[in-house]
Amino acid sequence: MNVTADMMPAHFDLTITPALLRGTVTPPPSKSQSHRVLIAAALGTQVSRIGNLGHSEDIDATRRCMAALKTPGEELPELDCGESGSTLRFLIPVALALRGGGRFTGRGRLMQRPQEPYFALFREKGISYEQKDDVLTVAGTLTAGDYTLRGDVSSQFITGLLYALPLLNGDSRILLTTDLESRGYIDMTLDALKQFGIQVEYDGDRTFRIPGKQHYQSRDITIEADWSNAAFWYAAVSLGCDLDIQGLNAYSAQGDMRIVPYFLKLQAKGRVELDVSQCPDLVPPLAAMAALRSGETTAIVNAARLRIKESDRLAAVTEVLSALGAQVEEFEDHLVIHGKERLAGGVTVSGHNDHRIAMMAAIAAIRCDAAVTITGAECVKKSYPNFWEDYRSLGGNYTCDT
Numbered sequence: 001m002n003v004t005a006d007m008m009p010a011h012f013d014l015t016i017t018p019a020l021l022r023g024t025v026t027p028p029p030s031k032s033q034s035h036r037v038l039i040a041a042a043l044g045t046q047v048s049r050i051g052n053l054g055h056s057e058d059i060d061a062t063r064r065c066m067a068a069l070k071t072p073g074e075e076l077p078e079l080d081c082g083e084s085g086s087t088l089r090f091l092i093p094v095a096l097a098l099r100g101g102g103r104f105t106g107r108g109r110l111m112q113r114p115q116e117p118y119f120a121l122f123r124e125k126g127i128s129y130e131q132k133d134d135v136l137t138v139a140g141t142l143t144a145g146d147y148t149l150r151g152d153v154s155s156q157f158i159t160g161l162l163y164a165l166p167l168l169n170g171d172s173r174i175l176l177t178t179d180l181e182s183r184g185y186i187d188m189t190l191d192a193l194k195q196f197g198i199q200v201e202y203d204g205d206r207t208f209r210i211p212g213k214q215h216y217q218s219r220d221i222t223i224e225a226d227w228s229n230a231a232f233w234y235a236a237v238s239l240g241c242d243l244d245i246q247g248l249n250a251y252s253a254q255g256d257m258r259i260v261p262y263f264l265k266l267q268a269k270g271r272v273e274l275d276v277s278q279c280p281d282l283v284p285p286l287a288a289m290a291a292l293r294s295g296e297t298t299a300i301v302n303a304a305r306l307r308i309k310e311s312d313r314l315a316a317v318t319e320v321l322s323a324l325g326a327q328v329e330e331f332e333d334h335l336v337i338h339g340k341e342r343l344a345g346g347v348t349v350s351g352h353n354d355h356r357i358a359m360m361a362a363i364a365a366i367r368c369d370a371a372v373t374i375t376g377a378e379c380v381k382k383s384y385p386n387f388w389e390d391y392r393s394l395g396g397n398y399t400c401d402t
């Protein structure tokens with residue numbers, strides 16, 4: 001059975017018979033850009049038109065939450081964020097600014113992912129918060145002023161504040177107490193805000209100045225193809241597939257464009273060290289490439305934040321690739337991978353309810369000797385609902401069990 005996005009069963013396992021891929025593929029619309037453009041467009045008072053907006057679960061979550069935030073009501077709005085960390089963290093300050101807070105719900109691992117940088121600010125500013133089971137209730141008044149927080153837990157907290165603070169009555173500052181990680185995502189935020197007429201002054205280091213009383217303007221924007229998901233197809237190319245990856249903007253604000261120089265680095269001989277502090281989502285495809293870099297060692301460093309994504313991604317990458325026969329050493333904040341010519345395969349691995357882990361397993365399976373079963377393969381719909389369709393259209397071979 002081919003798995004198309006519109007008929008994807010709630011749960012299914014896939015068994016891949018290893019084969020090289022060949023053909024033309026266009027990655028889905030950028031998830032990060034879609035969140036940002038949707039929120040900015042919804043905060044405007046006029047109509048914006050958004051072209052090439054995809055239908056991944058995470059984008060649908062942001063869409064649904066913005067609609068709920070804009071529906072007038074006396075009570076705190078109910079905001080179902082699905083499994084999307086971006087939706088939850090971007091919208092907590094936005095909900096405070098627009099509606100005096102909200103009741104946030106989520107699934108999977110979402111409500112266990114850290115919110116402490118916000119909570120520390122809320123304690124300081126007298127905003128109430130309570131998390132019971134999988135419901136987080138936040139209520140209070142977001143006031144203009146200084147917001148001091150760490151820059152190395154998640155850049156998503158900073159993006160959330162950057163969206164909300166321009167709406168307040170006075171000027172604000174965001175002051176980071178550590179260096180900023182995932183910087184590329186903040187550049188994307190500043191880029192999106194600018195396109196919707198919002199001014200922010202960033203010193204490029206630890207200080208943002210945000211004038212208050214600003215208004216989001218309307219814009220017509222087309223969403224670019226997603227570099228983070230394109231990275232899986234780059235990984236397939238490095239494993240010997242003949243792919244033409246189309247639709248990507250070579251001048252994009254997406255930080256995961258870094259896949260191109262990292263791909264080139266991995267083609268060279270010798271030990272390679274890849275710093276992923278600015279591009280954490282590239283780790284699964286980079287790890288698949290590293291596992292099949294025959295006879296060479298790759299260190300993937302500054303990756304501590306991978307432990308607080310949809311899964312503990314350092315553990316999940318290690319578990320899945322090792323099960324396939326790769327040689328991976330896991331450390332607290334880095335991986336060391338000794339590449340092989342081929343992997344054995346012939347096993348069942350879990351997708352860990354993490355889209356990037358399931359896609360990594362599918363790419364690594366290309367160079368396995370025996371079939372690979374991936375359980376819970378539907379999790380790709382978080383960011384790339386057409387992934388299995390694209391995989392098959394490129395000559396990928398699989399059967400599907402529901």
Ligand SMILES: O=C(O)C1=C[C@@H](OP(=O)(O)O)[C@@H](O)[C@H](O)C1
Nearest residue numbers: 032086154155156182185280281
């Ligand atoms: O702002 C964004 O769109 C994102 C930021 C990154 O998170 P962190 O800043 O938490 O690393 C990234 O992992 C996530 O997939 C998307």
Ligand SMILES: C=C(OP(=O)(O)O)C(=O)O
Nearest residue numbers: 083084085086281309310
């Ligand atoms: C971590 C991710 O997304 P989010 O934080 O938005 O859940 C991701 O897409 O890999």
